Amino acid sequence: MREEESGSAPHPTRRRFLIGAAGAAGLAGAGVFGVPVLLPRWLGPGPFRPLASLSDAARELVEIAFEGVDRARILDVHVHLVGLETDLDGCSVSERMRSPWHPIERLRFSTYLRAAGVGDAEHPDAAYVERLLTLQRDANPEGRLLLLAFDEAFDPSGRPRPERTAFHTPDAYALALAREHPEFRAAASVHPYRADALERLDAAARAGAVAIKWLPNAMGIDPASARLDPYYERMAELGLVLLTHTGEERAVGDVHDQALGNPLRLRRALAAGVRTIAAHCASLGEDADLDRGGARGPSFDLFLRMLEEEREHGRLFGGISAVTQVNRPARVLAELLRRQDLHERLVNGSDYPLPAIDPLVSTRQLVHREFLDPAERDPLNEIYRANPLLFDFVLKRRLRLVEGGRTLRFAPSVFESARIFPS
Numbered sequence: 001m002r003e004e005e006s007g008s009a010p011h012p013t014r015r016r017f018l019i020g021a022a023g024a025a026g027l028a029g030a031g032v033f034g035v036p037v038l039l040p041r042w043l044g045p046g047p048f049r050p051l052a053s054l055s056d057a058a059r060e061l062v063e064i065a066f067e068g069v070d071r072a073r074i075l076d077v078h079v080h081l082v083g084l085e086t087d088l089d090g091c092s093v094s095e096r097m098r099s100p101w102h103p104i105e106r107l108r109f110s111t112y113l114r115a116a117g118v119g120d121a122e123h124p125d126a127a128y129v130e131r132l133l134t135l136q137r138d139a140n141p142e143g144r145l146l147l148l149a150f151d152e153a154f155d156p157s158g159r160p161r162p163e164r165t166a167f168h169t170p171d172a173y174a175l176a177l178a179r180e181h182p183e184f185r186a187a188a189s190v191h192p193y194r195a196d197a198l199e200r201l202d203a204a205a206r207a208g209a210v211a212i213k214w215l216p217n218a219m220g221i222d223p224a225s226a227r228l229d230p231y232y233e234r235m236a237e238l239g240l241v242l243l244t245h246t247g248e249e250r251a252v253g254d255v256h257d258q259a260l261g262n263p264l265r266l267r268r269a270l271a272a273g274v275r276t277i278a279a280h281c282a283s284l285g286e287d288a289d290l291d292r293g294g295a296r297g298p299s300f301d302l303f304l305r306m307l308e309e310e311r312e313h314g315r316l317f318g319g320i321s322a323v324t325q326v327n328r329p330a331r332v333l334a335e336l337l338r339r340q341d342l343h344e345r346l347v348n349g350s351d352y353p354l355p356a357i358d359p360l361v362s363t364r365q366l367v368h369r370e371f372l373d374p375a376e377r378d379p380l381n382e383i384y385r386a387n388p389l390l391f392d393f394v395l396k397r398r399l400r401l402v403e404g405g406r407t408l409r410f411a412p413s414v415f416e417s418a419r420i421f422p423s
Helices: 014-023 056-066 103-116 123-140 173-181 197-206 225-239 263-271 299-313 332-337 340-345 363-368 374-386 386-400
Strands: 029-032 035-038 075-080 144-148 186-188 211-214 240-244 276-277 284-288 296-298 314-320 402-403 404-408
Touching: 056 374, 056 386, 123 144, 123 386, 144 173, 144 386, 173 186, 173 197, 186 197, 197 225, 225 263, 263 276, 263 299, 276 299, 276 363, 284 299, 299 314, 314 340, 332 402, 340 386, 363 374, 374 386
Parallel strands: 075 144, 144 186, 186 211, 211 240, 240 276, 276 314
Antiparallel strands: 029 035, 284 296, 402 404
16 A cells, blocks of 8 residues: 555565564564564554544545445454463463564564554553554444454364464453453354363353354365364354355464365354354465365366355355455455345455555555546545555455446445344
């Protein structure tokens, strides 16, 4: 966004190089655990500015974005909750993500902190939550954010694998924040290979969790394994929604097996009656077509096939978090906008704090691909700098596909994601 105000949009691989090179160059240091964090300031959105302080053009775009949407039913289903053990809330981040001996992973995590506006905070966990509340209250105080816990990695025998755990956000932390703040709801994260997995599901539901969050590629979970049947049965009994990553995973450094993100592996959960959100609509990478001999093809195509098959059952949904990022193929966004018949099966998530990382979403690229009106680019960039959470919502509401004399946009129901969760 800001770094693109002149010139053409960098290719995604060049963007990754630029981020790494900027970190290595030692631009703009912040401190995490007493170790300098080498990050350019432009990676983040800048200081929060209230909506009332924005230009007339930006405020008008926000008003247009909310037209036809029930603000009270807006639920952002993909908001990461990450904490550091410095605040004694049970959260932790792996040594690799903090160590100067692993510069790429350290840079990745530092970028998240910078984007979330907490790179210099004395108490980063509290600062992270306070900034989230500030952004949400200004963007839409009637709506809610689904905070995602994140469990540790386990091996198939149920032993914890701390060396494979990128970060850990306990259920108790997410649930406590949801009880304390009406702006939040909570998704617990229970690894199904835990010996006490069923008991943890029960406890999470009693404490107010409405969903369970997985990242199979990094957590080492095979969603298609028969050993998960009792787990799925308990989830269905409790009415818990499964929110699980699909497609290739690149945000977390230590990945067990990319094949575990194959959307076709979710069929077992669906057959058990578990309402399931395929995060990111499997919009990145390729997977084996397990239905047709195992030939590899775009994961997104496998997701679309499943969505069409499962439409009548009402159990499978696609989360549109990350579909606007620069590394997603243009055809993904085009097909999602085109398939108006599937919009009732889509739900919105921001993937916060990723929308606050400047190079990941390019309004210039979206204009170039004709998904965005050029006149709306400057107001959108202004909204980004002031409130990246609001920016993600307004951007997705203004995306368009002009085809056959029609202008197609995401239906309002895509953003009224509360409709698929227990009240």
